[in-house]
Amino acid sequence: xxxxxxxxxxxxxxxxxxxxxxxxxxxxxxxxxxxxxxxxxxxxxxxxxxxxxxxxxxxxxxxxxxxxxxxxxxxxxxxxxxxxxxxxxxxxxxxxxxxxxxxxxxxxxxxxxxxxxxxxxxxxxxxxxxxxxxxxxxxxxxxxxxxxxxxxxxxxxxxxxxxxx
Amino acid sequence: xxxxxxxxxxxxxxxxxxxxxxxxxxxxxxxxxxxxxxxxxxxxxxxxxxxxxxxxxxxxxxxxxxxxxxxxxxxxxxxxxxxxxxxxxxxxxxxxxxxxxxxxxxxxxxxxxxxxxxxxxxxxxxxxxxxxxxxxxxxxxxxxxxxxxxxxxxxxxxxxxxxxxxxxxxxxxxxxxxxxxxxxxxxxxxxxxxxxxxxxxxxxxxxxxxxxxxxxxxxxxxxxxxxxxxxxxxxxxxxxxxxxxxxxxxxxxxxxxxxxxxxxxxxxxxxxxxxxxxxxxxxxxxxxxxxxxxxxxxxxxxxxxxxxxxxxxxxxxxxxxxxxxxxxxxxxxxxxxxxxxxxxxxxxxxxxxxxxxxxxxxxxxxxxxxxxxxxxxxxxxxxxxxxxxxx
Numbered sequence: 001x002x003x004x005x006x007x008x009x010x011x012x013x014x015x016x017x018x019x020x021x022x023x024x025x026x027x028x029x030x031x032x033x034x035x036x037x038x039x040x041x042x043x044x045x046x047x048x049x050x051x052x053x054x055x056x057x058x059x060x061x062x063x064x065x066x067x068x069x070x071x072x073x074x075x076x077x078x079x080x081x082x083x084x085x086x087x088x089x090x091x092x093x094x095x096x097x098x099x100x101x102x103x104x105x106x107x108x109x110x111x112x113x114x115x116x117x118x119x120x121x122x123x124x125x126x127x128x129x130x131x132x133x134x135x136x137x138x139x140x141x142x143x144x145x146x147x148x149x150x151x152x153x154x155x156x157x158x159x160x161x162x163x164x165x
Numbered sequence: 166x167x168x169x170x171x172x173x174x175x176x177x178x179x180x181x182x183x184x185x186x187x188x189x190x191x192x193x194x195x196x197x198x199x200x201x202x203x204x205x206x207x208x209x210x211x212x213x214x215x216x217x218x219x220x221x222x223x224x225x226x227x228x229x230x231x232x233x234x235x236x237x238x239x240x241x242x243x244x245x246x247x248x249x250x251x252x253x254x255x256x257x258x259x260x261x262x263x264x265x266x267x268x269x270x271x272x273x274x275x276x277x278x279x280x281x282x283x284x285x286x287x288x289x290x291x292x293x294x295x296x297x298x299x300x301x302x303x304x305x306x307x308x309x310x311x312x313x314x315x316x317x318x319x320x321x322x323x324x325x326x327x328x329x330x331x332x333x334x335x336x337x338x339x340x341x342x343x344x345x346x347x348x349x350x351x352x353x354x355x356x357x358x359x360x361x362x363x364x365x366x367x368x369x370x371x372x373x374x375x376x377x378x379x380x381x382x383x384x385x386x387x388x389x390x391x392x393x394x395x396x397x398x399x400x401x402x403x404x405x406x407x408x409x410x411x412x413x414x415x416x417x418x419x420x421x422x423x424x425x426x427x428x429x430x431x432x433x434x435x436x437x438x439x440x441x442x443x444x445x446x447x448x449x450x451x452x453x454x455x456x457x458x459x460x461x462x463x464x465x466x467x468x469x470x471x472x473x474x475x476x477x478x479x480x481x482x483x484x485x486x487x488x489x490x491x492x493x494x495x496x497x498x499x500x501x502x503x504x505x506x507x508x509x510x511x512x513x514x515x516x517x518x519x520x521x522x523x524x525x526x527x528x529x530x531x532x533x534x535x536x537x538x539x540x541x542x543x544x545x546x547x548x549x550x551x552x553x554x555x556x
Binding site: 002003004005006007011012013014015016017038039040041042043044046136 | 169170171172333335336337339340341342343435436438439441442524525526527
């Protein structure tokens, strides 16, 4: 996302927050995007505009809405119905859900939903154009890029959105 | 024209080291430095950088291999962090005293125990007195620019000293952000080939790092000290030349909205960016406050610091390292000592914070400044205050 924004001439900053690396442990990653000004904060985001939850199991072990601004957006990988999610999280936030695990399994053959979730995120934010992701994804994934781009585009189409309020 | 790219800072270091056409890289991977040497190893393996990449068995060996390479006249680069820098410790002195122009990126990391891979300046402060030129950076652009400058300064005939470029672990090393990567032609115009004056040569054998008995050791150390202090001229000239070619300017001490400020905050490294944002907010509220950023840690810029803070009432210094049982923060301690004999000087308030990767937010900096002003009025029975620690 950050590379796409920077390629559009914007300013962006993306960084992970993790401990000693191990696959499968909960991790957080952050991105700030600014249309005009360089970003001059070097700290984790504690009051996000948007939260993207890659793994539905996190909903049981972390408060994913912690610090999420009023009127912010929550994007969740879940196969539960949107009404069900709304019943759980209320109407303060825009909600978006996508069954990213199924999309990733079908198109990538693995349960790695990162690029799929970017598709869902793009559906609810106009902060970068979907086309701007193509180059960074090609660079990152090489011969696997096409599959990942398909997953992103399919998620973009299939994401269900419920506005706040 | 330089290319503006969204790139992880560690990867950008690999790219710019490649443009310097470095001959030898000897390194051992350690978080949060790993991506730097990983990317360089890949560039060498892919044939994009024609260098000898030596995957050694420890940091002690990494720097030892770099010494040999630099002594043979090779342009030499390595990178490390935290415990890795500590394991190099004794070899650091040898690089500087034998005048071997190694360039090293340090992704600053806390020291164990407890085990922490996260960032602070404990590793840098522990190698303060090793005789290396040391530059701190606050964003990815500054890292890339100063890696380039480091080679030019280190290899200058009038300097021939190793240089560390410090970048905060994770807060810089792992961030994807926009960076202007230079053109090869610009790098070539800025950085002349390494021309080490007395490279090891089997045809003309020399002894390096020989015994220094009592009759000569003091003179050698004095010469080393004079040389490090004198490197300031070359550093300033190098940054000036960098500005001429790349239009970005660096100074040993940099001031942000500090003109007429009654209260000054002093920071080093990437937290300076967050601090600037806090200063902007406090200025908006009508507070007369500015920021001093210490970029050059060795040689210490005494004159620049004295003139930058002379007119302030209060100087609040943030250290991201702790001198246990001592005066608190090493930076505050050095600034105090630099100002002690001055007729006109601000009151100094010392905070230690941001240890082991803990963030200091914009509001955190405002809180620190307010507390600092309070301490400057009421005084404190402690040498320093720890910032943000839970009771």
